[in-house]
Amino acid sequence: MPEASAGDSVRGDDVLMSRVGDRDGDAFGQLYDRYSRPCFALARRILTDSGLAEDVVQEVFLAVWRRPERFDPTRGSFASWLLAATHHKAVDAVRREETRRRRRSSTAVDDERLLATPTNSPPVEDQVWATLRGERVRAALERLPRAQRDALALAYFGGYTQREVAEMTETPLGTVKTRMFAGLRRLRDLLEVAASPTDETGAIG
Amino acid sequence: MARHGEVSDHAAFETLAVGWALDALSDGDDTRFRNHLSHCPHCQSIVDESHATLAEMAYAAPDAEPPAGGRQRLLAALAVGDHSGDHSGEAAESEDTGTVHSLSERRARRRVTWQPLVAAAAAVAIIAGLVGWNITVQNGRRAAQAQATRAVFAAKLLANPDVPHVALTDSKGTAVATVVQTSVGYDIVAASMPTNDTANSVYVLWALSDGRAPRALGTFDVVHSGLDVRVVRSTTTGADFQRYAISYETGRRAPSRPHLVTASGTVGT
Numbered sequence: 441m442p443e444a445s446a447g448d449s450v451r452g453d454d455v456l457m458s459r460v461g462d463r464d465g466d467a468f469g470q471l472y473d474r475y476s477r478p479c480f481a482l483a484r485r486i487l488t489d490s491g492l493a494e495d496v497v498q499e500v501f502l503a504v505w506r507r508p509e510r511f512d513p514t515r516g517s518f519a520s521w522l523l524a525a526t527h528h529k530a531v532d533a534v535r536r537e538e539t540r541r542r543r544r545s546s547t548a549v550d551d552e553r554l555l556a557t558p559t560n561s562p563p564v565e566d567q568v569w570a571t572l573r574g575e576r577v578r579a580a581l582e583r584l585p586r587a588q589r590d591a592l593a594l595a596y597f598g599g600y601t602q603r604e605v606a607e608m609t610e611t612p613l614g615t616v617k618t619r620m621f622a623g624l625r626r627l628r629d630l631l632e633v634a635a636s637p638t639d640e641t642g643a644i645g
Numbered sequence: 646m647a648r649h650g651e652v653s654d655h656a657a658f659e660t661l662a663v664g665w666a667l668d669a670l671s672d673g674d675d676t677r678f679r680n681h682l683s684h685c686p687h688c689q690s691i692v693d694e695s696h697a698t699l700a701e702m703a704y705a706a707p708d709a710e711p712p713a714g715g716r717q718r719l720l721a722a723l724a725v726g727d728h729s730g731d732h733s734g735e736a737a738e739s740e741d742t743g744t745v746h747s748l749s750e751r752r753a754r755r756r757v758t759w760q761p762l763v764a765a766a767a768a769v770a771i772i773a774g775l776v777g778w779n780i781t782v783q784n785g786r787r788a789a790q791a792q793a794t795r796a797v798f799a800a801k802l803l804a805n806p807d808v809p810h811v812a813l814t815d816s817k818g819t820a821v822a823t824v825v826q827t828s829v830g831y832d833i834v835a836a837s838m839p840t841n842d843t844a845n846s847v848y849v850l851w852a853l854s855d856g857r858a859p860r861a862l863g864t865f866d867v868v869h870s871g872l873d874v875r876v877v878r879s880t881t882t883g884a885d886f887q888r889y890a891i892s893y894e895t896g897r898r899a900p901s902r903p904h905l906v907t908a909s910g911t912v913g914t
Contacts, residue, residue, distance in 0.1 A: 485706035
């Protein structure tokens with residue numbers, strides 16, 4: 441159950457990662473069960489390809505198992521670190537794959553698709569939290585100024601660089617940078633995401 | 646900071662920090678910010694903070710269930726790499742490069758660069774960890790198979806005279822564990838060590854040298870009675886250590902000096 445906003449869960453993740461460092465396969469399995477779903481969803485959103493997304497998720501978890509020391513709990517939560525790694529690998533993949541052409545027709549500033557509540561949300565109990573969390577985030581995104589939301593969505597879910605976003609939206613590069621900066625700050629405030637790594641949901645670079 | 650071209654002040658770097666967290670910087674900005682980030686804790690905190698927010702944003706992606714069998718394929722991918730005794734792939738596929746390839750491509754790209762014996766030592770621990778996973782998800786019969794698997798790999802490890810290892814005995818002279826040096830620290834092959842309460846206690850591996858205080862190399866748990874193989878991550882693999890010891894400690898951290906030494910052994914004996 442992806443419940444990284446709960447303090448106990450965050451601390452639990454740290455304990456599991458410590459055990460992974462001791463080559464504890466059971467701990468690794470628990471982390472996979474907890475986070476493979478949001479990682480896969482993110483990768484699939486970026487790549488628009490389930491096969492490539494699965495490759496990304498596997499790559500990320502392989503790295504977790506083989507290089508657990510890369511996770512530094514003093515810089516944030518395991519969930520943040522893992523999702524950042526997933527995003528990084530998915531973006532890298534999408535920039536190399538030929539899927540970009542397809543993405544251009546399917547993901548460009550598609551707010552309706554981005555912000556729509558998934559119609560196929562699984563009814564199983566352990567996905568309820570993730571579904572609610574997604575709804576909360578989508579609600580926060582809707583409150584951003586349109587230009588900021590588009591800039592963030594194109595970069596984060598589309599995998600486009602700031603320069604590409606500037607070209608696509610016919611906006612000066614500096615303006616795009618400012619929109620992303622301001623949009624993310626605003627989103628953080630709306631979500632009340634803790635800025636300090638001592639809080640429950642920090643992050644890892 | 647005009648030397649950085651278009652990035653003329655620190656506020657501009659702070660803006661780039663968000664782009665960095667988004668993996669959205671173009672080449673020039675990416676290089677400039679990478680250089681800046683290496684010595685700017687403030688921008689690092691912005692990156693960390695941005696990742697926390699973006700981790701929340703990830704949940705806005707349409708929910709999707711990983712393909713059936715993904716867990717098993719991951720396990721298989723780990724096992725394939727481990728059985729080959731080759732971990733060069735993991736270094737080549739670092740998160741810095743972010744390279745993603747299909748599993749078949751990864752296997753094809755793997756090349757042997759590790760010393761085989763060191764790789765074999767690491768493989769023992771990795772296989773043991775995977776076995777531990779199997780124990781949970783499979784039934785009791787598999788647990789017995791897992792124990793047998795650990796025994797086989799431990800035997801292969803210890804039978805190799807070229808892998809540096811030190812036998813540790815208890816106060817009665819009974820061999821209870823073997824310490825094996827690896828490239829990432831030490832493997833502990835525990836032959837008959839009691840399992841510890843992993844919430845409230847820990848074993849500590851110590852290095853002992855004449856005239857020096859004991860040096861804690863790392864901590865580990867024994868989670869399987871009988872034979873167990875554990876990894877102690879350590880940046881210290883000193884060839885000048887003369888003795889090793891294992892202590893049982895209350896709490897989860899290594900103390901400044903050992904309290905209850907359960908086994909010790911001398912290098913070269």
